[in-house]
Amino acid sequence: MVLLELFSGIGGFSLGLEKAGFHFDKLYFSEIDRHAIANFKYNYPYAEYIGKVETVIETGIERPDIITFGSPCQDFSVAGIGKGLGGDRSSLISYAIEVIRYFRPDVFIWENVKGVLFTRHRTDLFTILKAFTDVGGYHIEWQLLNTAWFLPQNRERIYLVGRMSEKCAGHIFPVGSEDTQGSGASQEPVPSHIGTITKSYGRASNIVPYIQVIPPGGHYKPLMTAIDYNSLRMVTEIEGERLQGFPDDYTRYGDYDGEIREISRSIRYGLLGNAVSVPVVEQVGTNIKLTTNL
Structure with missing residues (x-):
């Protein structure tokens, strides 16, 4: 199979x-951050870097079976003025949609912040969903998922999966905390933000940077109880990797045009904060394998 990661990060x-x-x-993989590119190359030396998303179609690569993209989310974030699709970064999703239209992969997966579900962005969300369905021939499902079901980190993200309609053999969503295998999974109910679209015409945020140090025999304080800030410390790089489901030292090195160099601590935090949570993708991928004729 062939995979194309747009806005690939690490x-x-x-x-x-x-x-x-x-x-x-x-x-x-397509990415513009030089540290993310270097880290991707280090961990996947056989991968082929194909430049920025705006020029992917021009590269002449072979048709991908799966296309993934966690397009820039700052304009949909809870913080900031929330320009939505009017922002320079979030509007880049239009290039990803054109890549899907051109290659027509069997599956595509889009990840973004939960802000796309906010009332002030509902017109943008409708525009994005319409653009996906107007490609034609895809069954589309989406759900708001939480990393807290897999790892001790509250990180809500929307996952949208498009599959060629004739290849669907079941539904991917809903996914709930009962589907997770990690001991840190919460017991939250399946969220209500679930949607499905089928249209057959056409061609056939950041990791919390601190943790609370609990003394031996101590207990976590209840939510909303005052915290002793003397008991806080920065998470280490490895702890940050574990909070996102990456192997230890995954972000430690980068391949900078053939020169292997260590990546600084601050940059590693940024790379992890922009990444998708690996076990969430794993669960979505598992459901795709079980319900799709690939």
Whole structure:
């Protein structure tokens, strides 16, 4: 199979889908951050870097079976003025949609912040959903998922999966905390933000940077109870990787045009904060394998 990661970051989609049992004979990735590119190259030396998303179609790569993209989310974030699709960064999703229209992969997966579900962005969400369905021939499902079901981190993100309609053999969503295998999974109910679209015409945020140090025999304070800030410390880089489901030291090194160098601590935090949570992708990927004729 062939995988194309747009806005790839450090390859969380690649790792999560591999953990779900997918094997990719060819891996393409598109990204503009030089540290993310270097780290991706270090961890996936066989992957082919194909430049920025605006020029992917021009590269002449072979058709991907799966396309993933966690497009820039700042304009949909809870923080800031929330320009939505009017922002320079979030509008880049239009290039990803054109890539899907051009290659027509069997599956595509979009991840973004829960802000796209807010009332002030509902017109943008409708525009995005309409653009996906107007490609034609895809069954589309989406749900708001939480990393807290898998790891001790509250991180809500919308996951949208499009599959060629004729390849669907069941539903991917809903996913709930009962589907998770991690001991840190919460017992939250399945969220209500679930949607499905089928249209057959056409061609056939950041990791919390602090943790509370609990003394031996101590207990976590109840929610909303005052915290002793003397008991707080920065998470280490490895703890940050574990909070996102990456192997230890995954972000430690980068391949900078053939020169292997260590990546600074602050940059590693940024790379992890922009990444998808690996076990969430793994669960979505597992459900895709179980319900899709690939």
